[in-house]
Amino acid sequence: MRKIAVLGSTGSIGTQTLCVVREQGDLKVAGLAAGSNIELLEAQIREFRPEIAAVWTQEAARELRVKTADCNVKIVSGMEGLLELAVCPQTDLLVTAIVGMLGIRPTIAAIKAGKDIALANKETLVTAGHLIMPLAEKYHCSILPVDSEHSAIFQSLNGENGNKIDKILLTASGGPFRGKCRKDLLHIRPEDALKHPNWSMGRKITIDSATLVNKGLEVMEAKWLFGTDLDRIQVVVHPQSVIHSMVQYEDGAVIAQLGTPDMRLPIQYALYYPKRRPLSGRRLDFFELAGLTFEKPDLLTFPGLRLAFDAMRRGGNIPTAFNAANESAVDKFLNGKINFLDIPEIIEAYMENCRFLENPSVDEILDTEKAAYEFIESRW
Numbered sequence: 001m002r003k004i005a006v007l008g009s010t011g012s013i014g015t016q017t018l019c020v021v022r023e024q025g026d027l028k029v030a031g032l033a034a035g036s037n038i039e040l041l042e043a044q045i046r047e048f049r050p051e052i053a054a055v056w057t058q059e060a061a062r063e064l065r066v067k068t069a070d071c072n073v074k075i076v077s078g079m080e081g082l083l084e085l086a087v088c089p090q091t092d093l094l095v096t097a098i099v100g101m102l103g104i105r106p107t108i109a110a111i112k113a114g115k116d117i118a119l120a121n122k123e124t125l126v127t128a129g130h131l132i133m134p135l136a137e138k139y140h141c142s143i144l145p146v147d148s149e150h151s152a153i154f155q156s157l158n159g160e161n162g163n164k165i166d167k168i169l170l171t172a173s174g175g176p177f178r179g180k181c182r183k184d185l186l187h188i189r190p191e192d193a194l195k196h197p198n199w200s201m202g203r204k205i206t207i208d209s210a211t212l213v214n215k216g217l218e219v220m221e222a223k224w225l226f227g228t229d230l231d232r233i234q235v236v237v238h239p240q241s242v243i244h245s246m247v248q249y250e251d252g253a254v255i256a257q258l259g260t261p262d263m264r265l266p267i268q269y270a271l272y273y274p275k276r277r278p279l280s281g282r283r284l285d286f287f288e289l290a291g292l293t294f295e296k297p298d299l300l301t302f303p304g305l306r307l308a309f310d311a312m313r314r315g316g317n318i319p320t321a322f323n324a325a326n327e328s329a330v331d332k333f334l335n336g337k338i339n340f341l342d343i344p345e346i347i348e349a350y351m352e353n354c355r356f357l358e359n360p361s362v363d364e365i366l367d368t369e370k371a372a373y374e375f376i377e378s379r380w
Contacts, residue, residue: 003090005031007106008097010040012202013120017095020268024277030090033082036060042067052088054081082106087113096121099204100327101369104128104362111141118270120146122221127320127365129224144270149218150225151266152244152257168228169246170218171238173198175210178239182301188340198241198261207330211343216308220319230312237295260284303344311351317360317368318351324372325350338380350375
């Protein structure tokens with residue numbers, strides 16, 4: 001029986017991961033980690049009986065210990081707790097569904113401990129791909145993508161070993177504001193931006209989808225995951241979200257992965273790779289499809305995607321600057337402190353003012369993140 005641990009078990013990806021575990025019935029959950037949703041984490045502990053559970057604060061850990069006193073589970077907290085969970089000897093695979101750059105250190109620790117990684121925390125590769133991928137190769141660990149687009153690329157590459165990729169076609173729904181111009185976005189409220197047309201996701205990633213910043217982060221992640229030149233990654237807006245991404249080979253053949261918008265599919269594929277298992281849910285019915293359409297992304301209205309390509313070309317710690325500035329700006333937007341169109345302006349401002357580091361260490365990556373928050377707080 002394969003044993004897994006889930007970082008971010010109470011979030012969107014984490015809860016859907018546990019749905020897969022519940023449905024399949026032959027995976028053991030050895031560890032769970034969450035931020036502040038103690039009530040849901042307690043329920044998960046009681047259902048899945050992990051050996052270790054982690055929360056962020058000591059206060060939350062004390063509360064959880066009281067609530068789960070009748071359960072045989074070790075409660076830990078803080079970064080030390082996440083690291084202990086990541087290297088838990090009973091775990092074969094770590095699902096990194098935690099939000100933000102908090103996932104970097106646990107992912108590195110898990111790789112060094114020989115764990116495979118089901119990667120849903122894109123910030124890990126965006127900011128530290130130059131460290132993570134060589135480590136995974138050194139310790140013979142698999143990095144299995146959980147994002148629907150990267151899973152689609154991964155699936156489209158299967159059986160094509162040795163065949164040269166011409167380009168990766170990374171699809172995007174276009175978000176809730178596809179087709180709008182900048183003047184239409186002047187008075188966008190958070191509740192408007194949180195209405196994604198196809199996917200049910202967490203608040204931060206939903207805003208990132210609305211700005212197309214999320215697609216920029218996925219471009220960066222794809223570059224590291226698949227060892228592809230940035231110029232061979234093309235973003236294609238596909239509003240129906242039926243084709244999750246494609247790979248074009250040098251002979252012109254395009255291999256695509258299609259399906260209904262259901263995150264359980266890429267999650268389950270990562271958990272059981274290379275095997276496919278039955279999965280409940282709606283199936284794709286081609287006779288019901290009105291049509292599949294494709295568009296170029298509007299980089300004038302949504303400059304976040306252009307800035308992501310710029311950050312990746314500059315390299316070093318600039319992708320971290322892009323990511324950290326976006327996290328800060330999205331938080332301010334969700335709290336009503338800035339406007340929707342301020343988000344890419346803030347990202348660009350910090351990218352231009354960030355001190356460049358060519359080959360940043362983990363500490364320097366985290367310092368770049370801290371400096372981003374300080375820079376933005378002093379100006380917005």
